């Protein structure tokens with residue numbers, strides 16, 4: 001998994017961040033994985049990412065977390 005940035009809300013180091021995965025079914029009855037990064041320190045969670053396999057879902061969740069926590073000067 002990609003390295004996670006610090007929590008943008010409480011500035012907690014990445015060791016306190018966990019990646020949660022839930023199995024869901026989409027409207028076509030296909031099993032998908034919903035994954036998001038959560039901060040154990042302040043309870044914040046990143047946007048959910050959806051993918052058909054857990055590895056991709058975790059990667060996407062990490063990506064969106066880092067994207068939000070990063071600089072906004074792009």
Ligand SMILES: [Zn+2]
Pocket residue numbers: 007008009010011012039040041042043044
């Ligand atoms: Zn936090």
